[in-house]
Amino acid sequence: MTRRGSPLVAPRVLVKGLGFPRVAPHSASVSPALSSPLPSTLDDDDAVLPFTPRGPVSAAVLTHLVDGTDTGHTALAELAVMASVDIERDDDLQLALFALYASAYGAFPAFRADLEWDPSLITTRRMIETTFERSLRRTVEVPELPAPTADAVSRALFALTGRDAGPSLSRYLARKATLDHAHEFLVQRSVYTLREADPHSWAIPRLTGRPKAALVEIQSDEYGGGRPDRVHAALFARAVRAAGLSDAYGAYLDDVPAVTLASHNTMSMFGLNRRLLGAIVGHLAAFEMTSSIPNRLYAEGLRRLGFGDDVCEYFDEHVEADAVHEQIAGRDLAGTLAEDHPEMLPDILFGAAACLEVDDRVGRHMLDAWSRGASSLRTEDER
Ligand SMILES: [Fe+2]
Numbered sequence: 001m002t003r004r005g006s007p008l009v010a011p012r013v014l015v016k017g018l019g020f021p022r023v024a025p026h027s028a029s030v031s032p033a034l035s036s037p038l039p040s041t042l043d044d045d046d047a048v049l050p051f052t053p054r055g056p057v058s059a060a061v062l063t064h065l066v067d068g069t070d071t072g073h074t075a076l077a078e079l080a081v082m083a084s085v086d087i088e089r090d091d092d093l094q095l096a097l098f099a100l101y102a103s104a105y106g107a108f109p110a111f112r113a114d115l116e117w118d119p120s121l122i123t124t125r126r127m128i129e130t131t132f133e134r135s136l137r138r139t140v141e142v143p144e145l146p147a148p149t150a151d152a153v154s155r156a157l158f159a160l161t162g163r164d165a166g167p168s169l170s171r172y173l174a175r176k177a178t179l180d181h182a183h184e185f186l187v188q189r190s191v192y193t194l195r196e197a198d199p200h201s202w203a204i205p206r207l208t209g210r211p212k213a214a215l216v217e218i219q220s221d222e223y224g225g226g227r228p229d230r231v232h233a234a235l236f237a238r239a240v241r242a243a244g245l246s247d248a249y250g251a252y253l254d255d256v257p258a259v260t261l262a263s264h265n266t267m268s269m270f271g272l273n274r275r276l277l278g279a280i281v282g283h284l285a286a287f288e289m290t291s292s293i294p295n296r297l298y299a300e301g302l303r304r305l306g307f308g309d310d311v312c313e314y315f316d317e318h319v320e321a322d323a324v325h326e327q328i329a330g331r332d333l334a335g336t337l338a339e340d341h342p343e344m345l346p347d348i349l350f351g352a353a354a355c356l357e358v359d360d361r362v363g364r365h366m367l368d369a370w371s372r373g374a375s376s377l378r379t380e381d382e383r
């Protein structure tokens with residue numbers, strides 16, 4: 001539930017002129033629904049945060065992360081998690097959690113580095129993520145557990161990810177999407193993909209032996225195998241620039257709904273909590289297993305709409321790369337982790353099922369909006 005209309009605690013940074021400005025007007029070539037598609041000047045001023053709060057909790061969290069003033073976000077979060085009817089779709093709480101994770105990633109220079117481990121910010125994060133995790137464990141359907149062997153776990157993950165979950169975003173992109181839909185698709189994807197692979201990298205030091213080697217093998221590809229121009233996040237940045245959009249991280253945060261933030265928050269929560277190691281491994285396995293064919297269809301749709309190789313290269317790259325990654329992730333990563341640590345098997349399956357469910361919600365949100373002739377992005381009224 002959002003708490004639109006509730007009083008917004010004005011961040012002090014606004015007073016200081018560092019606040020949360022709306023960004024540049026859009027160009028004619030992209031959807032009018034987008035708030036800032038022009039190549040952005042956001043990084044001209046690291047002190048500027050490219051998005052705005054969505055309620056009292058996110059306002060107080062942003063204020064603390066930017067200028068160090070604690071205006072009572074923990075108490076606000078406590079009230080908000082109790083009042084929220086659906087934390088997975090709660091704009092204020094999802095944005096607050098997103099910002100708290102962004103502090104750990106170093107995603108926004110405006111967030112003070114010395115506040116990463118601030119006790120009250122960590123308390124607020126724990127409060128929101130505990131409720132979020134509880135909600136996911138209630139709403140995500142986890143399949144029956146296989147035997148804890150590499151083969152059985154790999155087979156179970158392929159069976160889970162191979163299920164047809166209904167209307168397909170990638171098929172829609174391939175055949176029916178308009179230019180506006182394609183731009184919205186890139187905007188929705190930008191929250192994760194401009195930082196692709198980072199949430200799963202938190203698992204590297206927590207693994208040992210076979211699963212560690214498998215994860216590093218995958219991540220090495222994701223990070224370009226030693227070539228900065230081949231880093232997948234950089235390929236995606238090139239794609240959005242070539243499509244006339246901004247590649248500045250967070251440029252479109254105000255445009256994306258809570259379900260998109262929740263998708264990113266799910267993997268950040270799994271990655272940043274050592275006790276959820278199985279879940280982040282399962283998440284990556286499901287992610288890789290549902291990538292190759294959809295990416296082929298995305299590229300097909302983008303070419304149908306007239307986009308060139310500079311936009312499609314990111315998607316082309318994933319057709320082959322993820323056909324390999326899914327094998328490594330299923331057997332060598334998730335499978336061997338289950339063999340070495342059978343106690344993690346339930347969370348491996350939970351993480352995989354959660355990945356499918358939260359990403360499916362984003363896809364359904366887009367398809368629902370488009371089937372109504374509406375935008376999948378947040379409207380002015382929703383802000
Ligand atoms: Fe990738």
Ligand SMILES: [Fe+2]
Pocket residue numbers: 222288291321322325
């Ligand atoms: Fe991959």
